[in-house]
Amino acid sequence: MPADPTPGGHRRLIRLLRGRNLRLSSVVGRYVVVTVTIFAVALVSVGALYDRFTKELETTLVGERQSAQEAATANRMAAFLETMQYQLAKISNYPGLNAFLSDPGAPATADIGALLRLEADVPDLYGILFFDGDDKLRYAVAGQAASGPPYWTAKGWSIAGMPVVVKDGVEIIGPALPQPGRAGWILLRRPMRESGSGTGGTVALHIRLASMTEQLDKSNTSGIIRMLLATPSGAILDATGRPIEGARELAPGPEVLPGWRLMRDRRSPDVLSSLRSARGWLYSGGALIMLVVVALFVHLGLRMRRRVDLLVEGANAVASGNLTYRLPLTRKADEINALSAAFNTMAERVKDMIDRTVRTEKMAVLGQFATGVAHEVRNPLATMKTTVQSLSRDEPDQDRRELLIDLEAEVDRLNRVVNDLLTYGRPHPAARGPLAVRELLRRTATLLKPVAAERGVHLASTGDSSVGLLGDADHMQQILVNLGLNALQACGRGGTVTFRSRREGERTVIEIADDGHGIAKEDLQRVTDPFFTTKPAGSGLGLTISQQMVEANEGTMRIESARGVGTLIAVSFPASSFPASDPTLDGTRGGTATS
Amino acid sequence: MRTPGLRPALRGIAVAAGILASTSLAARAERIVLGAAPEAAEVVVGCIYPMTGRAAIYGEDSVEGIRLALRDIASGKVTGTPGPRLRVVVDDDLSKASYGLRLAEDFIDKDHARVLCGMVSSGVAQAVSDLARRRSIILIGTDHASSRLTIEAGHPHYFRLSNDSWTSNAAGARYLRDIRASQPWQRIAILNPDYEYGHVSRDDLLTAMDGLGMKYEVVAELWPKLYEPDYSTYIQALKELKPDIVVTALWGGDFLAFLKQAAAVDLFSQMRVANFDTGANYDVLVQLGASPPPGLILSARHHNNWPDTPGNRRFVDDFHAMTGRYPTYAAEGAYSGIVAIAKAVAEVGNATDDKALIAVLEGMRLSLPEDPQGFASIIDPVTHQIMQAQAVGTPVANDRFPPAKAMLGNIRAYDAEDLRPPPDLVRARRAAAQPTQ
């Protein structure tokens, strides 16, 4: 077992690509290279576009909003402080504050007390504090948020040492940072306006620190930019009013008060980091798809290569003379399969053509030979026949005379074979004309009847007798008689030979069917060869001549046969709609009927 | 010294005072008068509750609780015989101390109230309790919870008839201790409203946990302001702090608003949220719906489904029969306050002897709807705080009190005696308190 399958896989892939199986110079190899190149270029350009888009998005989201948000936050904070300052100014202007402070419980100043409580009664305020000239707390009015010192007890409560900044005559004291159990706060303080008191007394709003820092977060719902608040004490506060812990990269923003400054957290905003990780996914996804494409091409290429190899093999086989080689066809209707089918058809045609050429040449040679022999033999045969006739006429001895008569019959037979050979070797050209099939079949039947009767075979004729065909009358007659004779000879006693005729589109078909012994499978290819015969007295020229004549009349012949069942021979010729009546029959081979 | 320049300021103050007097009438809900007519009344009780704003439901249910108490007193269910004739006047403080104080003064001066009651906000209660001390008027607190009022700021005329922040947080601390075995936790965050009650609740919880010797780490204390409309800043901070448990004393509309926002950003899948004082209030349970967020730990000062005693069933059913809805805990608090007043007046025989009334109230035992079987609430003579048992649990599906689809379940109940502040603690806290002036 290999420890790591991946390097092995790579090596195999490289071997496949470099090896004999699939070269980069092959069509598939080129496709792979082109596809991968296009894909890589597309991926890189999409990546570049994506980068630009995220950059733009970042500037749009962060850049523009950053300054807008900073300005808005600074405005909100200023507005909050202004409201507080206004409230403080209002309170500091109350007349009778000094009288109230000198005796807070006195009924005469009850109204001032109630007003102060009303002013303090908002959630943002711990309370309203009054100080004397030495920053010592004189009196505290508890506000809605009041809790702990300095309200219920002032123990340990002091503003000594706290940062103080001044703006528009108002002191901003603090911040006092949150302590365990206590939230942070600031004071907004100004002198009481009361004249003549000469105490140097001041009044302060005791404000929740968080009420100020909460302004940082009000427009920051998207969480893209986080704003913080730097304070004069050095502490940097978050929106909840707590000092942030740990070092952070901060960018300074606008100042909201002297020493109080907005800060921007430079931490990469969450939204953009997800955009960046998306780019990583884009690239790795693209690389993966590219790998898959290459693997797919290699696979396809190898399969295609195998099939092309088969094609090459077939072409080579045909080239080296094996005309019977056929390519295996798959069920898929793809290009390669179509090519294979075309190849097979081509091989078939080539074989047919070669076969026919060979036969034609064979026949031509045979024909010349046969004609020569026939010429040489015909005249002596005629002499022999007249001699034998006169001899037998004069022969008194009965036995001898019978011998002579036999001799005469043999001469006749020889003569007939010679005639056949002449017909075969010098076929007379077809003089085609419209023929009535009914008439043809009737004459054929007349000629065959004696033989049928002798062999005890039933002769029948069925089908559409009104059809006509275009052909040479002599040829037609001879074809039908030859085929009919073969059928009769194949049948035993009690057999049937049937002629059937019908129209098939532009063709007229005549079938000669018998229920005789049939043709052996291995003989089926050869029955039309000249001199092929299975009969002791056969010449083996009947089907040869018939085939020749069928072809001369633009016909086709089809032979179906099963051993022991019977034979069906179908000949088809161009159809003719108006058959001429009573064509004369040339008796060239008429004698055959008597054999 | 008057100068022409001061005149506008003087006019300003007059206008402002006028506003205080008139807007209070315009914006506030109508004052409600229950019980006997002025001539027939043996004692007039002036009650101060919020009837508008986020806390209005507390005032409304308190009024119904008072109505129910008056009925029970009149029918003799409280004292055995038809009890003393009480006249109860209720007015709306808008949850503001300045208004509450003005109302209390009017009750004393104009309605001749001998007893004050009510107050939901600890801030208002603080101011009114101070007034009660100064004017020597008995104040029966029913719904505010800061333990400061009974411990540091306690005085002879102040009593509280509902659980305070100490009771709730002592129960909460025990609950946190008890679940540790099955659900370990270490880091807690505090999310309390930034005012008296929130701060005291935090102190009570940590003191109670320290008293139990528990180890814990407070990762943050967050102080959103009272009536904060938007908790997203604080929820975001909690998500970053990642405590195991957030203990919060947000109450009423604030707690409901927080729950909604926290659920929207899936806070509950990251940490448990506990609210030991008001979390299991009926209006919270109604809002939780059929599928409460996971991990909630809740309790409240009274539960409609606990304890399952005849007394509690009768109270809840009577309330429902009377109003067509089920009560929040405010109803039982106000009911208890009025019942205590009636019992004290009946026992003393008149309502004019404050000393005698106080003496009767100190150590008084009352059978209240929230008392488990075999226990009666008792008013602690030292702190004047009623001592009661408390149940802590989690919301589970329960549609016996529609429209709520969940009620408190998986309950762990803690005995009143366990939840009493240790005497040393009371002494120490009182010693540390010093008046400002």
Ligand SMILES: Nc1ncnc2c1ncn2[C@@H]1O[C@H](COP(=O)(O)OP(=O)(O)OP(=O)(O)O)[C@@H](O)[C@H]1O
């Ligand atoms: N209808 C048929 N049934 C069975 N075999 C047949 C039939 N027709 C032809 N054949 C076979 O084909 C062979 C060739 O026939 P063909 O007509 O060419 O020659 P032949 O009949 O043998 O001799 P010829 O026709 O010259 O007298 C026959 O010997 C016979 O074996």
Ligand SMILES: [Mg+2]
């Ligand atoms: Mg033949």
